[in-house]
Amino acid sequence: MLQLSGVSHAYQSGRRRTTVLKQIDLSFERGTFSTVLGPSGSGKTTLLSLASGLDSPTKGSIRFDGQELSRLGLGRYRNRHAATVFQQYNLLTYMTALQNVTAAMEITGSRPASGRRKARARELLAEVGLDEDLVGRNVLKLSGGQQQRVAIARALACDVDILFADEPTGNLDEETADGIIGIFQRLAHQQNTCVVVVTHNQALAARSDRVLVLRKGRVAVQD
Ligand SMILES: Nc1ncnc2c1ncn2[C@@H]1O[C@H](COP(=O)(O)OP(=O)(O)OP(=O)(O)O)[C@@H](O)[C@H]1O
Numbered sequence: 001m002l003q004l005s006g007v008s009h010a011y012q013s014g015r016r017r018t019t020v021l022k023q024i025d026l027s028f029e030r031g032t033f034s035t036v037l038g039p040s041g042s043g044k045t046t047l048l049s050l051a052s053g054l055d056s057p058t059k060g061s062i063r064f065d066g067q068e069l070s071r072l073g074l075g076r077y078r079n080r081h082a083a084t085v086f087q088q089y090n091l092l093t094y095m096t097a098l099q100n101v102t103a104a105m106e107i108t109g110s111r112p113a114s115g116r117r118k119a120r121a122r123e124l125l126a127e128v129g130l131d132e133d134l135v136g137r138n139v140l141k142l143s144g145g146q147q148q149r150v151a152i153a154r155a156l157a158c159d160v161d162i163l164f165a166d167e168p169t170g171n172l173d174e175e176t177a178d179g180i181i182g183i184f185q186r187l188a189h190q191q192n193t194c195v196v197v198v199t200h201n202q203a204l205a206a207r208s209d210r211v212l213v214l215r216k217g218r219v220a221v222q223d
Helices: 044-051 074-080 097-108 114-127 144-157 174-191 202-206
Strands: 002-013 016-028 033-037 059-064 082-085 162-166 194-198 210-215 218-222
Touching (some): 033 174, 044 162
Parallel strands (some): 033 194
Antiparallel strands (some): 002 016
C-alpha cells in the first residue's frame, strides 16, 4: 500500500548539508504492525515524517496505492489516509481532551456522523485509559502520559488506512503501554489498518509483526 523507493533525505543547516536517510526501499501493507528501531539520530523520525506526508524526500519516490504522494497532495494524504501520533503530541492546547478528539473527527470527516461523535470520542478516550473525569479538562492541565493518551485517541478517531506513531508509549506506565500495544495489534489485525511505530521499546517491537532497524540512515535489519 505504501511504497518507498530509493528514498534519501538531507537537511540543510546554513552551508552544511547532512544526508540522514540513504536509498531506502521499503513497503508497508494493510493489516500489518511494523516497528522501527535504531540508535538515536539514525533517521527514524525523519523516515516517519516522510512516510506520513509531513515532508517530501530530497530524492526518491513515496507512493500510496500506486500514486505518488506529491501528486495525491500531502494535505489530502494526511487528511484522508494517514494519521500521526507525534512525539510532542501536538494537541490543540486551548481545547479539552474530548474536544481534541471530536475536532479531529470533524476535520477528517471520519465516521461516526456528527450526532455520535462525542460518544465515540469518549469511548476512544476510555479505550486508551484516560479517566472519565479528565475528558473535559483542558489538555495543558493533563500530565505528559495523559496527553499522550489523548494524542493516541485522536489518531484512532481519524479512521485512516495508516497510523504512524513516534514513541507512543514513552511516557506511559507499563500497564497502560501494554494496553496501547494491544490496540495497535487489534487495529492492524482486525481492522486491516497499517500501523507503523517508531520506538526504543524492545517489548513493543517484540509484539509487532515486523521489526526494521535503521542505522546511519539505512535499513540495517528487516525481520
Ligand atoms: N530539521 C532538521 N534540521 C537539521 N538536522 C536535522 C533536522 N531534523 C533532524 N535532523 C538530524 O537528522 C538526524 C536524524 O534525526 P531523526 O530525528 O530522524 O533521528 P531519530 O532516529 O528519530 O533519533 P531519536 O531516536 O533521538 O529521536 C539527526 O542527526 C538530527 O540531528
